[in-house]
Amino acid sequence: MRLVTAIREREWPLVLGAALFVSLLTAGYYYNITFVQLGLIDLGTRLVGMSSSTVSLWMGALALLTFLTAVVVGVTMDRRGWSRDLRTKFRLLTLVVTVQFVLTAVAPAIRTVPAFGAWIVGCSLALGLGFPVSFSLAIDFVPVPDRGYVAAAITALTYFGANALPLAWSIDVFSALLTPAMVPGVLVLAVLSSGRIERVETLVDEWATQHERFGRGRFCDDGPVTVRTLAFWSPVALLFGVFFIDSLGFLRIIETPALVLSSWQSPDFGTRLAIAVVHAVGAGMAGVLYVNFDRNGLFLWIFALFGFTYVLYTSDLRVAAFFPGAASDPSILNPLFYSLTVSFYTTLNFALWPDLSTAETIGTHAAIGVGMAGWLATFLSTAVALSLEHADVGLLTHLNLVNALALLLLVALAVGLYSRRVYALARGDTA
Numbered sequence: 104m105r106l107v108t109a110i111r112e113r114e115w116p117l118v119l120g121a122a123l124f125v126s127l128l129t130a131g132y133y134y135n136i137t138f139v140q141l142g143l144i145d146l147g148t149r150l151v152g153m154s155s156s157t158v159s160l161w162m163g164a165l166a167l168l169t170f171l172t173a174v175v176v177g178v179t180m181d182r183r184g185w186s187r188d189l190r191t192k193f194r195l196l197t198l199v200v201t202v203q204f205v206l207t208a209v210a211p212a213i214r215t216v217p218a219f220g221a222w223i224v225g226c227s228l229a230l231g232l233g234f235p236v237s238f239s240l241a242i243d244f245v246p247v248p249d250r251g252y253v254a255a256a257i258t259a260l261t262y263f264g265a266n267a268l269p270l271a272w273s274i275d276v277f278s279a280l281l282t283p284a285m286v287p288g289v290l291v292l293a294v295l296s297s298g299r300i301e302r303v304e305t306l307v308d309e310w311a312t313q314h315e316r317f318g319r320g321r322f323c324d325d326g327p328v329t330v331r332t333l334a335f336w337s338p339v340a341l342l343f344g345v346f347f348i349d350s351l352g353f354l355r356i357i358e359t360p361a362l363v364l365s366s367w368q369s370p371d372f373g374t375r376l377a378i379a380v381v382h383a384v385g386a387g388m389a390g391v392l393y394v395n396f397d398r399n400g401l402f403l404w405i406f407a408l409f410g411f412t413y414v415l416y417t418s419d420l421r422v423a424a425f426f427p428g429a430a431s432d433p434s435i436l437n438p439l440f441y442s443l444t445v446s447f448y449t450t451l452n453f454a455l456w457p458d459l460s461t462a463e464t465i466g467t468h469a470a471i472g473v474g475m476a477g478w479l480a481t482f483l484s485t486a487v488a489l490s491l492e493h494a495d496v497g498l499l500t501h502l503n504l505v506n507a508l509a510l511l512l513l514v515a516l517a518v519g520l521y522s523r524r525v526y527a528l529a530r531g532d533t534a
Contacts, residue, residue, distance in 0.1 A: 104249050106249050116306055116309040120244040121249070121253060123244065129257050129260045131233065131234070132258075133264060133265060137277055138274075138278070142210070143161075143165075145272060145273050146211075146219070147161060147219060151216060153216065156493075159354075160485075167482045168231065169230045170231070170478040170482070172227060172231025174467075174471060176231060176235050177466040177471065179466075180235060186242075186462060186464075186465050187314065187462045187463070188311075193295045196237065196292050197295075199229050202228075203233075206225055207277075208278065210222065210274055211274050231474075235474075238469035239457075242457055242461075243313055245317075247317055247320065251390045251392075251394035253453075254393070254454035255386040256386075258450045259386035259387060261449075262379065262449075263383045264379075266367065266378045266382060319462075322334065322459050334459070335472075338472070342452060342476035343476045344406075345409075345448045346480035346484075348505055348508050350480065351487060351504075355491075355498060355505075361432075361433060366438035381439045382445070385442065385443040385444075386449070388446075389447040389451060392404070398451065402451075403516060404447060405447050407513055409505075410513055416506075417506060420499045456473060491504075
């Protein structure tokens with residue numbers, strides 16, 4: 104690891120920059136999976152008084168607007184050279200975190216649908232500006248050989264904190280926790296972007312040239328990857344499938360009290376701690392696999408784990424349906440394997456886009472990759488989940504559908520990789 108060598112040789116600017124990147128991405132992702140994904144559901148249903156279906160539609164709108172905003176921001180960053188200008192990125196992030204601080208503080212006071220809608224728009228714009236900028240910092244702070252390990256650290260810290268901390272999924276609780284926690288972030292980013300402190304400026308000058316020494320991403324060795332190439336769109340499509348499957352299944356799981364109260368909202372701290380530990384272990388495994396193997400192998404693992412996880416969930420439901428007397432509490436293995444899978448694909452998502460990019464393309468690639476694979480997939484899966492709910496599709500049938508999609512993508516990827524290898528051998532390429 105380049106960062107380990109940097110610690111031994113006391114290259115503190117490099118080490119401090121990587122630590123800053125991990126802190127920013129961990130805080131941002133924790134905010135997203137707690138306050139945005141879980142807190143807004145509570146805000147819309149409990150405080151504003153909307154139905155779950157209506158709130159889901161608003162969440163879908165948030166995802167779609169975030170995606171569109173991100174694409175505009177990412178393309179603009181590359182065309183104007185902001186992707187290579189660290190100070191500009193610090194200024195943009197200062198704006199993003201300041202806006203999110205205000206939105207987080209006022210969220211518990213919202214009581215009307217128009218106010219909720221205005222809040223959704225403001226949040227979408229902040230998120231759409233924030234994630235292309237934050238993901239692009241990888242080229243400034245993380246050496247190419249270490250990106251898998253750094254992505255694993257972000258994933259492990261985020262999910263460990265989200266699951267180990269005994270918090271109710273309430274907008275009031277999340278706001279009370281995150282509002283004061285965001286103050287140091289605003290101050291640090293303001294100092295870094297101010298240009299008024301000589302020692303800080305010297306450090307930023309050092310960071311600003313690191314991307315030139317790091318070079319292009321790992322998967323650009325055979326030439327730059329562009330949005331016109333299959334090398335870019337194939338991982339976008341695969342991660343879109345991953346996020347779609349995850350969201351489609353998780354939306355139904357958290358609406359089933361027996362499943363969520365025996366896992367992520369269990370009153371037993373030991374259960375939540377086990378989930379947190381598995382998340383951290385899974386992230387570490389994914390980081391090692393990412394660094395040492397081809398990304399397609401990791402995708403195979405992800406789809407296989409999703410398929411196996413939903414086999415576990417559906418098996419429990421079948422046993423309960425056919426043998427009511429033999430039914431017991433949901434197995435802890437189900438959320439543990441689910442958590443393992445989520446850590447795998449989250450680690451891949453953090454590491455992949457910088458490694459498919461150069462300093463000139465990271466803004467566009469991060470915006471389209473994360474936006475389409477994450478936010479747009481969430482928008483579409485929310486719409487599908489609502490359609491299934493309105494059609495009175497049962498829990499077992501819903502999860503069977505999710506499992507079938509995971510297995511379909513697993514088989515399709517395996518067949519595609521095999522066909523590509525056969526084609527290469529037929530052309531005489533033995534590499």
